[in-house]
Each structure stands twice: as C-alpha cells, then as structure tokens.
Amino acid sequence: xxxxxxxxxRRKLIAILLLTNAIVLALVVAAFVVNEAATxxxxxxxxxxxxxxxxxxxxxxxxxxxxxxxATGMLAGLRAKPAVMAAFVVDAGGMVLASYxxxxxxxxxxxxxxxxxxxxxxxxxxxxxxxxxxxNPLLLQRHLFVDSPIVLDGxxxxxxxxxxxxxxxxxxLEVFLSLVAAVTLGGFLLxxxxxSRLQRVISEPIDHLVEVMKKVSREKDYAMxxxxxxxxxxxxxxxCFNDMLDQIQQRDQRLETYSGELEGxxxxxxxxxxxxxxxxxxxxxxxxxxxxxxxxxxVAKSQFLANMSHEIRTPMNGVLGMVSLLLESGxxxxxxxxAEAVQGSGESLLSIINNILDFSKIxxxxxxxxxxxxxxxxxxxxxxxxxxxxxxxxxxxxxxVCGPAIPLYLEGDPVRLRQVLVNLLANAIKFTSEGEVQxxxxxxxxxxxxxxxxxxxxxxxxxxxxxxxxxIFDSFSQADNSTTRNFGGTGLGLAIAKQLVxxxxxxxxxxxxxxxxxxxxxxxxxxxxxxxxxxxxVSSSLAPEPGAGSFFTASILVAEDNTVNQEVARHLxxxxxCRVEIASNGAEAxxxxxxxxxxxIFMDCQMPVMDGFTACGVLRExxxxxxxxxxxxxxxxxxxxxxxxxxxxxxxxxxxxSKPFTIGQLRGALLRWLPDLEMPVEAPKGSVxxxxxxxxxxxxxxxxxxxxxxxxxxxxxxxxxxxxxxxDRDIFDVAGFLERVGDASYLEMFVEKFIESAGGVLExxxxxxxxxxxxxxxxxxxxxxxAAASMGAERxxxxxxxxxxxxxxxxxxxxxxxxxxxxxxxxxxxxxAPEIARRYGSGGGxxxxxxxxxxxxxxxxxxx
Ligand code: ADP
Numbered sequence: 001x002x003x004x005x006x007x008x009x010r011r012k013l014i015a016i017l018l019l020t021n022a023i024v025l026a027l028v029v030a031a032f033v034v035n036e037a038a039t040x041x042x043x044x045x046x047x048x049x050x051x052x053x054x055x056x057x058x059x060x061x062x063x064x065x066x067x068x069x070x071a072t073g074m075l076a077g078l079r080a081k082p083a084v085m086a087a088f089v090v091d092a093g094g095m096v097l098a099s100y101x102x103x104x105x106x107x108x109x110x111x112x113x114x115x116x117x118x119x120x121x122x123x124x125x126x127x128x129x130x131x132x133x134x135x136n137p138l139l140l141q142r143h144l145f146v147d148s149p150i151v152l153d154g155x156x157x158x159x160x161x162x163x164x165x166x167x168x169x170x171x172x173l174e175v176f177l178s179l180v181a182a183v184t185l186g187g188f189l190l191x192x193x194x195x196s197r198l199q200r201v202i203s204e205p206i207d208h209l210v211e212v213m214k215k216v217s218r219e220k221d222y223a224m225x226x227x228x229x230x231x232x233x234x235x236x237x238x239x240c241f242n243d244m245l246d247q248i249q250q251r252d253q254r255l256e257t258y259s260g261e262l263e264g265x266x267x268x269x270x271x272x273x274x275x276x277x278x279x280x281x282x283x284x285x286x287x288x289x290x291x292x293x294x295x296x297x298x299v300a301k302s303q304f305l306a307n308m309s310h311e312i313r314t315p316m317n318g319v320l321g322m323v324s325l326l327l328e329s330g331x332x333x334x335x336x337x338x339a340e341a342v343q344g345s346g347e348s349l350l351s352i353i354n355n356i357l358d359f360s361k362i363x364x365x366x367x368x369x370x371x372x373x374x375x376x377x378x379x380x381x382x383x384x385x386x387x388x389x390x391x392x393x394x395x396x397x398x399x400x401v402c403g404p405a406i407p408l409y410l411e412g413d414p415v416r417l418r419q420v421l422v423n424l425l426a427n428a429i430k431f432t433s434e435g436e437v438q439x440x441x442x443x444x445x446x447x448x449x450x451x452x453x454x455x456x457x458x459x460x461x462x463x464x465x466x467x468x469x470x471x472i473f474d475s476f477s478q479a480d481n482s483t484t485r486n487f488g489g490t491g492l493g494l495a496i497a498k499q500l501v502x503x504x505x506x507x508x509x510x511x512x513x514x515x516x517x518x519x520x521x522x523x524x525x526x527x528x529x530x531x532x533x534x535x536x537x538v539s540s541s542l543a544p545e546p547g548a549g550s551f552f553t554a555s556i557l558v559a560e561d562n563t564v565n566q567e568v569a570r571h572l573x574x575x576x577x578c579r580v581e582i583a584s585n586g587a588e589a590x591x592x593x594x595x596x597x598x599x600x601i602f603m604d605c606q607m608p609v610m611d612g613f614t615a616c617g618v619l620r621e622x623x624x625x626x627x628x629x630x631x632x633x634x635x636x637x638x639x640x641x642x643x644x645x646x647x648x649x650x651x652x653x654x655x656x657x658s659k660p661f662t663i664g665q666l667r668g669a670l671l672r673w674l675p676d677l678e679m680p681v682e683a684p685k686g687s688v689x690x691x692x693x694x695x696x697x698x699x700x701x702x703x704x705x706x707x708x709x710x711x712x713x714x715x716x717x718x719x720x721x722x723x724x725x726x727x728d729r730d731i732f733d734v735a736g737f738l739e740r741v742g743d744a745s746y747l748e749m750f751v752e753k754f755i756e757s758a759g760g761v762l763e764x765x766x767x768x769x770x771x772x773x774x775x776x777x778x779x780x781x782x783x784x785x786x787a788a789a790s791m792g793a794e795r796x797x798x799x800x801x802x803x804x805x806x807x808x809x810x811x812x813x814x815x816x817x818x819x820x821x822x823x824x825x826x827x828x829x830x831x832x833a834p835e836i837a838r839r840y841g842s843g844g845g846x847x848x849x850x851x852x853x854x855x856x857x858x859x860x861x862x863x864x
Contacts, residue, residue, distance in 0.1 A: 009206055013199035014192065021191040022184075029180045036176060040169045044083075045134060045144060051081070052148030052160045059089050060150045063097060063158040071098030078102075078162075085143070086110050087162045088122065089150070096120040097158065110163055112145075122161060142166055205234040209241060222249040302364035305356055312353050320346045324574075355492040358419075359475060362499045369503050373529040374414035376406065376453070380441065383421045391429050396437055398425065403442035407451055409529040416500045417524065420508075421455065423493045424520045428459035435460025435517070449528050456521045463514040473498045473508065552670050554599040554677045555579045559589035559615065560636065561607040562787040564754040565659065569602060569636075571746055572663045576670060584608075586615030593619055598631065600673055602666075603653065605637040606782045612637075613651040620652040630654075632673035636661065637786075659789045662740040730795050731825065732833040734840060737792035751837040754791045755830055758784060762826060769819045777815065778807035784822075793833070795825040 004012070055074060062070035071089040078084045078100050085105045089098040096119060107113055112127035113120050130145040143165055150158040205228075212226040222245050228238045323343045331339060361367040384398050391398050421439065428437040437459045444452035464472060475495040494508070501508040504524035512518035556578045558569040570580045581598070583589035587610040589601060601619075605612040616633050623630060634655040635648035645656045654673065657665055671678065729735070738747070761780045768776035781804035788797035799822040806814055 008203070010199050010203040013202060014195040017191055017195035017198075018188065021187055025180075025184050025187055029177075029184070032180070033173065033176065037169060037173065040172060041134075041144065041166070044164065044166075044169070045146065048084075048144060048146040048162050048164055049148060051078075051084075052087075052146045052162050055087070055089070055162075056148045056150040056158075056160045059098070059160070060152040060157060063089060063091055063150050064152050066091065066097065068097050072100070074098070075100035081164075083164045083168055085163045085165050087160065088113070088120075089158060089160055090122050091158045092156065094122050094124060096122065112161070122159075127161060201230075202234065205229050205238065209234075209238055213241070216245065222252060299364055302360040302366075305360035305363075308356075312349075316346060316350050316353065320350065352492075355496060358496050359492050359499075362496065362503075367499075367503070369413035369416055369500075371411055371527075372414065373409055373411050375408060376410050376441070377402070377408065379414050379418055380421070380439065383418055383425065384439065386422065387425050387429060390426070391437060394429060394433065396429060396432060396435070398429075399436055399438045401438060401440040403440075405446075406441060406443045406453060407528045410451070410453075410526040411529040412504065412524070412526040417504070420497045420500050420522070421457070423497045424455075424457040427493065428457050428461065428518070428520075432459040432461030432517070444523050450525060451528060452523050452525050454521065454523045456519060458517065458519045460517040463516050464510065464512040464518055465514050469510050469512060472510070552577050552674055552677045554670065554674050555581065555597050557581045557583060557589060557592050557598045557601045558636075559583040559586060559601060559607065559612060560604040561585055562604075562783050562790075563757040564750060564787040565604070565636075565790045567746070567750055567753050568741065568790045569666075571750075572661075572666050572741060573602075575663060576667055578670070586610030586612055586618075589615050590618050590622075593631065594622075599677060600632045600634065600670070602634050602636050602657070602669075604786070605635055605648065606779065606786075608779065612653075613647075616652045634669050634673065659786045728832055728836065731793065731828045732836055733792035733794050734833075734836050736794075737790075738840070740790075740792075747837040747840050748834070750791065751833045754787060754793065755833070758787060758793075758796070758826055758829075761787075762823060765819065769815050772812040772815055774807045774810050774812065778804050781807060793825070793829050796822060796829060799825055 004015070007015070059071045059074045061067075062074065075087050075089065075098050078087050082102070084100075085102045086107075086109075087100040088096050091097050096113070099120065101107065107115070107120065112123050112130060114123050115121075127145065127147055130143075131147050133141060134144045134146070143163055146162045146164075148160045148162075149156045150160060208229075209226050212224060216222060216224050225242045225245065226238045228235045228242075320343060323339050323346060326339045327336065327343065358367070380400060380402075384400055387398060425437060425439060437457070440454075440456040440458065442454045442456075444454045446452075472491075473494050475492055498508045501522045501524060504522075506523040506525070508520060508522040510518060510520050554577075556573050558566060558573070558580060560566045560569060560582065561584050566582045566584075570582060573580045581592055583592050585607040586603075589603065590610070592598065593601065603612040603616060607615075610618075612635060619631065619633065622628075632655070633653045634657055635645075635651075635653045636657050636659060637648070648656045655669055657669060732751075734747070737750075741750075761784050765777060765780045765784075768780075781800045785797055785800040785804055788794075788800055799818055803815070803818045803822065806812070806818065
C-alpha cells in the first residue's frame with residue numbers, strides 16, 4: 001500500500017484503470033461460465049431423462065417377462081451416445097435385469113451398483129442422492145444420473161438408470177475460457193493504451209505545477225507563473241498558486257522599499273550616534289580626569305590623615321609616658337587628680353587618633369586582613385572579659401549565646417574581628433543603662449572548608465531612630481548631636497567596623513527601635529582550621545605570647561644591686577600593671593618583705609651585703625617560724641649556665657629567670673605564680689606584645705616608614721630610618737634591648753643610668769684589678785655582666801663574663817688586659833649609646849604605652 005502511495009500520479013491512474021477493468025472482466029466471465037454450465041447441464045439432464053423414458057417404454061415388456069436379453073438389446077443402442085457411461089434396466093425388486101457399460105468403463109466406477117450373490121443390485125438410497133445432486137444445475141459434477149420408472153398398465157414394474165459424464169461440458173468450457181482469455185488480454189491492452197493517454201489530462205497539469213514550484217523555490221524567482229490548462233480543480237490549484245506568487249512578489253517589493261528606507265535611517269542614526277559618542281568620550285575623558293584628581297585628592301587626604309595621626313601619636317605617647325611617670329612621683333591629691341585627668345584625656349585622644357589612622361588606612365585601601373588560625377571561642381571570651389568591667393560598672397551583664405556546630409578553629413583575621421566585636425559591644429554598653437547586652441554567634445552555612453558565621457550584638461538601650469540608622473555607618477556620624485555631648489565618641493567606630501566587615505566578606509546591618517534597643521548583625525566568612533594550625537599561629541613569633549595582655553594587680557619586690565637592672569625590672573613590671581619596690585641587696589629585701597604586702601620577689605642571686613641565696617634562706621626560715629604562707633621568690637641571675645636553676649631551687653627559690661629577661665618572661669613568671677592576681681582587662685595587650693617584633697623589623701630593615709598593622713607602635717621608630725651597623729650592635733644592641741623591654745620610652749634614661757652605674761663599678765674595680773684580688777674583682781664583674789646583659793652592651797657583657805670567669809678560677813694573668821678592654825668597651829658605649837638612644841627615644845616617643853585602636857576603646861571607656 002505504501003509503495004502504491006509512492007507511485008507517480010500517472011502510474012496510479014493507469015493501475016486504477018487496469019484494476020477496474022480486470023475486476024469487471026472477471027465478474028462478467030464468472031457470470032457467463034456459471035450460466036453456460038447450468039444451461040448445458042439442464043439440457044443434458046432433459047435429454048437423458050427423455051432417453052431413459054424411451055428406453056423404459058421400450059423395455060416394459062421385457063421387464064414384465066423378465067427377459068434380460070431383450071432388455072440388453074434395447075440398451076445396446078446407447079453406443080451411439082459416447083457421453084453415456086452406463087445404463088441399467090432394473091426390475092421392481094431393484095435387481096439389474098440388463099446393463100450397458102461404455103467403452104473402458106467398469107462396474108466399480110458406478111457408485112450405486114452393489115454386487116451381491118444373486119447378481120448386481122441397485123442401492124436405491126445412494127442413487128437418489130446422486131440424482132438429487134444432478135438436479136442442482138449450479139453443482140459442477142463430473143457425472144450426471146437419471147432414474148426413470150418403467151410403467152406397465154399403470155403399474156411400475158421397474159426402472160431405467162443412466163449415468164453420463166460431463167466431458168462435453170468441460171470441452172465447451174475450455175473453448176469458452178480460451179475465448180475469454182483472448183478478450184481479456186485485448187481489453188487490458190486497450191485499457192492500458194487508453195489510460196496512458198487519458199491520465200495525462202490529470203497528471204500533466206500537476207507535473208507542470210510541481211516543476212514551476214521547484215523552480216521558484218530553487219531560483220527564488222517569484223515572477224514565474226504556472227500555466228492554467230483547464231477550469232477544473234487543477235485549474236483552480238494553478239490559479240491559487242499564481243495568486244500566492246503574486247502576493248509574495250508584492251511583499252518582496254514592499255520589503256525592498258522598507259529596507260531601503262531603513263538603511264537610510266540606520267545611516268542617519270549611526271551618524272548621530274557617532275556624534276553622540278564623540279561627545280560622550282569627551283565627557284568620559286573629562287570624568288576620568290576628574291575621578292583621578294578626586295582619587296589623588298582622596299589618597300592625599302588619607303595619606304595626610306595617616307601621617308598626621310602618626311605624627312600626633314608620637315608626642316601623645318610622650319605626653320602619656322610623662323604623665324604616668326608623674327603619677328609615680330609622690331604627688332599631692334590635687335596634682336594626682338590633674339595628672340589623671342591629663343592621662344584620661346590623652347588616652348581618649350590617642351584612641352581617636354588610632355581610629356582616624358585605621359579609617360584613613362581603609363580609605364586609602366592600605367588595610368589588608370591577615371589570615372591566621374585562631375580559636376573563635378577564645379576570642380569571644382577575651383572580648384567579653386575585656387568589656388566585663390565596663391559593663392559591670394553600668395550594672396549590665398554581657399551574655400554570650402553560641403549556636404551549635406560552630407567550628408572550634410577558624411582561619412581569618414582575629415585582630416580585626418575582635419576590633420569589630422569590641423566596637424559593637426562597647427557601643428551597646430555605652431548606650432544601654434539597664435537590661436542586658438548579648439553577643440550571639442551562629443553558624444549560617446558550611447560549604448566544604450568554608451563557613452559563614454553570623455555575629456549579633458543585641459542591647460536593650462536607647463535605640464536608634466530610622467533616620468539615624470541611615471547615617472550611623474557614615475564616617476564621623478552619630479545618631480544625633482546630643483550623642484557627643486552625652487556619650488562622647490567620634491562617630492568613626494561603626495564606619496570602621498562596617499568596612500572591616502566588608503573586608504571579611506559581610507555586611508554590617510542594624511535593626512533598632514528607639515527606646516527598646518538595637519541589634520547589630522553581620523556575617524563573616526572564614527576557612528575552617530585545625531587545632532594544630534591555631535597552635536602554630538599562636539606560637540609564631542609575631543603572635544602574642546601566652547598570657548600576653550595580662551595585667552597583674554600585684555606588689556612586686558625586686559632585689560637587685562645594679563641600678564640599670566633595677567630600672568629595667570621596674571619599668572617592665574609596671575607595664576604589666578604591678579606596683580614595684582626595689583631593694584639593693586639581700587638584707588634590704590629581707591627587711592622590705594618583713595613589712596608585708598609583697599606578692600612576689602624577683603631576687604638577684606649575687607648582691608653585695610647579702611646575696612640572694614642567703615636572703616632567700618632567711619625569708620624561708622622566717623616563714624617557717626611564723627607559720628606564714630610561702631612567698632613566691634623568682635631568681636634573677638646573669639649566670640645562664642646549667643645547674644644554676646637547681647642551685648636556686650635548692651636555696652628555696654621557686655623559679656628562675658636569666659638576665660636579660662624579656663617582658664614576656666616576666667609575664668610568664670607572674671602568670672605561673674600569681675594567676676589569681678591577673679586582671680581580666682586586655683588594655684595594653686597588643687601594644688606590649690607586638691612591640692618587639694615591630695621594632696626588630698624596623699631596625700633590621702632600616703625603616704621604610706610603613707607601619708605594620710595593629711601594633712600601632714613601631715612606625716615611630718621605623719620611620720626615623722636608623723642605621724646601626726654591626727659594630728654599633730656589638731657596642732649597644734639597641735634592637736635586642738627594645739625587643740626585651742617593649743618600647744623606646746625610657747631608652748635614654750636607661751642608657752644614662754647604665755653609664756653612671758657601670759662607670760662607678762669600673763672605678764671601684766680598678767684598684768682591686770691592680771691588686772689582683774680575685775673575689776673583689778669577681779663580684780663587681782658579675783654585677784656588670786648582669787647590667788650589660790640587660791642593657792644590651794654586648795661587648796661589655798662578654799668581657800665582664802670572661803673577667804668573672806677568670807676571677808672565679810683564680811687566674812689573674814689576664815686581669816689587666818681584660819679590664820683595659822672593658823674600659824674601652826665602656827668608652828665606646830658612652831660614645832655611641834646616648835646618641836642612638838636619643839634617636840630612638842625621640843623617634844619612638846617616651847610614652848609608657850601606645851594602644852592600638854582595638855584595645856584603646858574599652859580602656860578609654862573604663863577610665864572615663
Ligand atoms: P562613636 O560611638 O565613637 O560615636 P560609632 O561609629 O561607634 O561612633 O557610633 C556612631 C553612632 O551610632 C553613635 O554615636 C550612636 O549615636 C549610634 N550608636 C551606635 N551603636 C549604638 C547602640 N548600640 N545603641 C544606640 N545608638 C548607637
């Protein structure tokens with residue numbers, strides 16, 4: 001069927017016509033054949049019946065007399081009818097009286113004859129069936145049967161039965177079919193020829209239309225037209241097609257016109273655009289220049305601010321240093337009040353300056369976040385502890401709420417995170433008079449190694465109006481004008497916090513209702529870290545030492561004969577918040593301790609009058625006698641040799657520090673022995689802990705004027721561009737000294753003291769050296785060794801160490817030479833050190849502490 005569908009219309013038409021012709025012919029032939037056969041059979045049956053009747057009439061007498069021979073003779077006449085196969089004359093009992101069999105026919109071919117013992121007999125039932133079948137002209141059988149009664153005197157005495165074949169019919173049908181075949185073939189040929197010609201009437205116009213269509217679509221020539229050959233449906237099809245081409249052609253023409261017009265418009269617009277473009281590029285160029293000028297101005301402004309704040313910080317440190325010295329010198333109550341007011345204001349000013357410095361750094365794009373591992377929990381607790389006194393003073397509590405699953409260790413910038421949190425919490429405390437301040441931390445999301453942590457600072461304070469909420473993140477902006485009057489502040493804190501949060505990938509936002517409270521919220525992104533990384537970061541040299549930032553409300557007695565060491569110890573301990581008493585020898589120390597009120601003694605081992613070991617023994621003995629508690633005694637010794645520690649412990653001391661000691665070591669000793677007296681205030685933390693590193697860098701790289709972040713102390717020194725050669729470092733290792741002590745505040749004073757005391761010791765030693773009195777040489781040499789070590793007078797320390805060692809060993813041979821060298825080294829120190837100290841002192845200022853803005857804010861608030 002599919003194949004027929006795919007034929008050309010021409011073939012389809014021919015096939016349809018041929019098929020129609022074949023069907024018609026077949027029907028006609030079938031009708032003829034059936035009719036012919038029926039007619040022939042009916043005729044033949046009639047003929048046979050007549051023949052049987054004649055035979056019956058003729059043989060009735062023979063049957064009546066049972067004369068078989070006469071009957072057989074009667075039947076013999078059938079030989080003239082070749083179609084008759086057999087004929088029988090049968091008596092009334094059904095027995096065959098006479099029979100006739102055609103040429104080559106046997107009785108077995110006759111179906112109704114049954115052979116019995118009495119002869120052949122006719123099976124009537126079978127015969128009736130065959131006769132009945134013969135009566136139906138439509139049944140095409142090979143044989144015909146006729147049964148006719150023999151009647152005599154109105155009585156049936158027998159019957160004549162004839163069987164004939166249809167040979168004649170078959171012969172006639174064969175002739176007929178050959179005729180039909182010839183006619184069919186001729187008809188087919190005729191139909192084919194006619195169809196081939198006639199189908200053109202339909203297929204040709206269609207073929208023509210298809211051809212034209214193909215050409216149009218191939219050549220896109222819509223001017224072509226198909227020819228209409230008739231007015232029938234095909235003619236209408238051609239007309240429609242031509243119509244369609246007409247429309248396409250017209251539309252094309254219209255399009256062409258439009259596109260011509262459009263081109264014109266585009267040309268015009270392009271010209272206009274290029275004019276506008278030129279104007280725009282001029283404008284852009286001008287804008288770029290203006291922007292560059294503005295940026296340059298902004299950078300210059302930020303640079304100026306940074307420089308200014310820096311420059312102001314230096315003398316401010318001087319002022320604060322002097323004030324703290326002033327506060328140490330027996331003042332009257334009124335003078336103390338004044339001095340404390342100066343200190344408070346100075347610290348506020350310093351904090352403002354630090355804020356401005358931070359802000360200008362952010363503005364100038366110079367502030368970059370560090371990436372280091374830290375413990376978030378620890379940081380948050382520190383912040384809370386730092387602000388707890390401030391909150392307590394206002395009767396507030398800082399509650400801490402931490403959500404689940406926050407990683408313990410993170411990687412980010414803890415210093416800046418702390419700065420933001422301190423700022424927000426300090427504000428919350430500042431603007432809240434009752435209720436509570438809450439710091440809430442929650443994990444926002446965790447993706448692989450990165451986490452987003454949400455920080456929320458909530459208070460129940462005065463709140464902020466919606467208009468003010470728009471402003472408060474701008475620099476130098478406060479909620480209203482009365483804020484400064486009532487609460488102080490510069491309006492920089494939130495601006496800085498917002499920028500820092502942005503650097504951490506978050507956005508600081510506020511929700512607040514006046515009179516009800518405020519909530520500041522931000523999310524910051526961190527990488528997850530491990531405990532190892534966090535510990536490594538903490539123990540790295542730039543990080544604060546353990547306990548860094550601790551303050552101690554302790555009274556410390558320092559037993560030390562050397563005035564330089566006395567000053568160094570006093571200075572460092574004060575920086576740690578301690579009250580300091582000095583004893584110049586063991587006896588004085590024993591006496592001072594007797595007065596009580598001392599929390600810990602730092603005891604030099606070798607001192608005139610009574611050495612440290614003896615003094616310690618006396619003190620322990622007294623404790624035993626009085627049943628008093630054990631006072632911690634930490635040995636300070638210049639003998640950094642093995643076994644010294646054991647000796648000190650044996651003598652009853654608890655701990656041991658070798659000279660020169662650093663502020664970190666002092667802090668460590670205080671943390672170990674006076675943990676209860678550690679104050680939970682972090683104020684001078686970064687400033688003290690960070691100094692050493694900053695200074696060292698500054699000295700070694702000879703100062704670039706660039707400040708490292710956060711410590712807020714180094715650039716004063718760094719920026720002066722000192723260049724101390726190796727030779728100078730041998731004479732006076734100022735960098736080492738500053739690293740131990742923390743800042744350059746008292747440098748000149750220390751140098752002066754050292755020169756004075758070392759000069760005295762050397763003068764005292766001179767005659768004993770000459771007299772070669774070992775013990776008299778050993779003692780001052782030891783003292784000089786300790787002082788030189790603390791001061792960083794490296795060459796002197798080395799020579800004093802050798803002199804002491806030789807005196808110890810009783811070898812006097814090199815006394816004179818070593819002593820002369822010692823004098824030379826001392827003179828060199830006197831030549832160089834004061835100048836170096838002056839340079840560092842003036843560059844680094846003389847304040848007691850410099851605080852980064854991070855730590856300053858709470859301190860300022862606590863002291864206000
Ligand atoms: P400062 O506190 O130094 O004035 P900030 O930038 O930290 O500067 O704050 C800007 C202003 O925002 C504050 O002066 C105050 O008016 C308002 N503000 C900040 N935090 C709060 C708060 N928790 N409650 C009420 N007002 C606040």
